[in-house]
Amino acid sequence: MASDSILVRGVPEDVRAWIEEECGRQRVTQREFLLSLITHAAKPEEGPTLFDSMAANAAQAGNGNLPFSFIDLFAGIGGLRLGLEAVGGRCLFSSEWDEHCQRTYKAWFGEVPHGDLTKIEPTDIPNHDVLAAGFPCQPFSIAGVSKKNALGRPHGFEDVTQGNLFFILATIIQIKRPPVIMLENVKNLQSHDGGKTWAVIQSTLENLEYKIFSKVMNAAAWVPQHRERIFIIGFDRHVFGDSPPFEFPKEPAGPAPKFRDILEPAADPKYTLSDHLWKYLQDYAQRHKEKGNGFGFGLVNMDGISRTLSARYYKDGSEILIPQKGKNPRRLTPSEARRLMGFPDKPIVVSDTQAYRQFGNAVVPRVVEAVARQVVQVLDWHLTTNLKGCLLKAPKNGNGKGRTRKAAAGGVTRV
Numbered sequence: 001m002a003s004d005s006i007l008v009r010g011v012p013e014d015v016r017a018w019i020e021e022e023c024g025r026q027r028v029t030q031r032e033f034l035l036s037l038i039t040h041a042a043k044p045e046e047g048p049t050l051f052d053s054m055a056a057n058a059a060q061a062g063n064g065n066l067p068f069s070f071i072d073l074f075a076g077i078g079g080l081r082l083g084l085e086a087v088g089g090r091c092l093f094s095s096e097w098d099e100h101c102q103r104t105y106k107a108w109f110g111e112v113p114h115g116d117l118t119k120i121e122p123t124d125i126p127n128h129d130v131l132a133a134g135f136p137c138q139p140f141s142i143a144g145v146s147k148k149n150a151l152g153r154p155h156g157f158e159d160v161t162q163g164n165l166f167f168i169l170a171t172i173i174q175i176k177r178p179p180v181i182m183l184e185n186v187k188n189l190q191s192h193d194g195g196k197t198w199a200v201i202q203s204t205l206e207n208l209e210y211k212i213f214s215k216v217m218n219a220a221a222w223v224p225q226h227r228e229r230i231f232i233i234g235f236d237r238h239v240f241g242d243s244p245p246f247e248f249p250k251e252p253a254g255p256a257p258k259f260r261d262i263l264e265p266a267a268d269p270k271y272t273l274s275d276h277l278w279k280y281l282q283d284y285a286q287r288h289k290e291k292g293n294g295f296g297f298g299l300v301n302m303d304g305i306s307r308t309l310s311a312r313y314y315k316d317g318s319e320i321l322i323p324q325k326g327k328n329p330r331r332l333t334p335s336e337a338r339r340l341m342g343f344p345d346k347p348i349v350v351s352d353t354q355a356y357r358q359f360g361n362a363v364v365p366r367v368v369e370a371v372a373r374q375v376v377q378v379l380d381w382h383l384t385t386n387l388k389g390c391l392l393k394a395p396k397n398g399n400g401k402g403r404t405r406k407a408a409a410g411g412v413t414r415v
């Protein structure tokens, strides 16, 4: 990204001083300010203008994407972060309480995430454009409590929903009003607790006045693994209106990735199953087969895809076993697990057990990237076509009542 001083070089001194003053006042970078200015100056009814091409050029600087900011909650090892950064996102805040995940996150992103999200005041979280969270799934017990009533309460949901992590998120959303939310969860979120969990999540976000899109996506088109996760994307109706043109991505064209592509040429023999464990797994599978329950372990087809890597893979590795000629099958090595999830070759700084756990809990960054690219198209539409103003918010701490650039530029003022 071009530095601020480069952006305003070559303009008259008084213009430069005005830009600096406005940036200070609105607490935005010069790049963000200029993008907003350009957008408001463009007049589509008069055909393409100089400003249109400037906006396009500005958008193409850096990663070739619009710059936007995001926060990474229930961050794990940053699967959402990697996907969002790949399309131009800038992370302003992260929260993850597990010390092993924090160690990986520090090694990969250079920062230790903040700890327990339930102990963080929403007002201490910087303003951001996209709230990203892979929140743990918990049952809800809100019998007899209307969500609308809950929303109307000054302090959000905490009194009705003791400790429920989704409501921690909802409270942050209510207070910070991020223009976009990106949530990720296990596939069975929709069927969890007889569908009640999903009903509460959807209605809560809708009552917060977000237009919600959701889809279960299988990562198998991006990595050689069957891995279904639900993505929930929300757009603030006050910013984008009722019909933001969002669509989930299509699967990438071309041949599907094959499991053999993620394998190391020579895995350490310690990953080969002992005779004892291999016999146990076969006996267990036999018993279940007799009861009509199917197989208990998964021997991978090297030219196909694997089953889903789970957080319990460290226990026996039974869901993904790699056949070996003349030997017992073996487990994935941690580096192979990392590649099976499509994470870049960043160092593994925790034990094997923790590494399997972390990858088994994570989201596939390439799927996030594909979804985030579609989100960016909506930001782009809003910025360059909708002409309601730039939605990037000032990256300062605040109570969510601060002006957005849109508000500053005369658009809808949000509270």
Ligand SMILES: C[S@@+](CC[C@H](N)C(=O)[O-])C[C@H]1O[C@@H](n2cnc3c(N)ncnc32)[C@H](O)[C@@H]1O
Residues within 6 Å of the ligand: 074, 075, 076, 077, 078, 079, 080, 095, 096, 097, 098, 101, 115, 116, 117, 118, 133, 134, 135, 136, 165, 184, 358, 361, 362, 363, 364
């Ligand atoms: C499903 S995982 C998210 C994985 C992440 N999307 C990734 O790609 O690595 C949920 C994470 O939430 C974390 N977590 C649970 N409760 C938390 C809390 N109260 N505060 C912060 N993190 C929490 C867990 O430690 C876990 O790593």
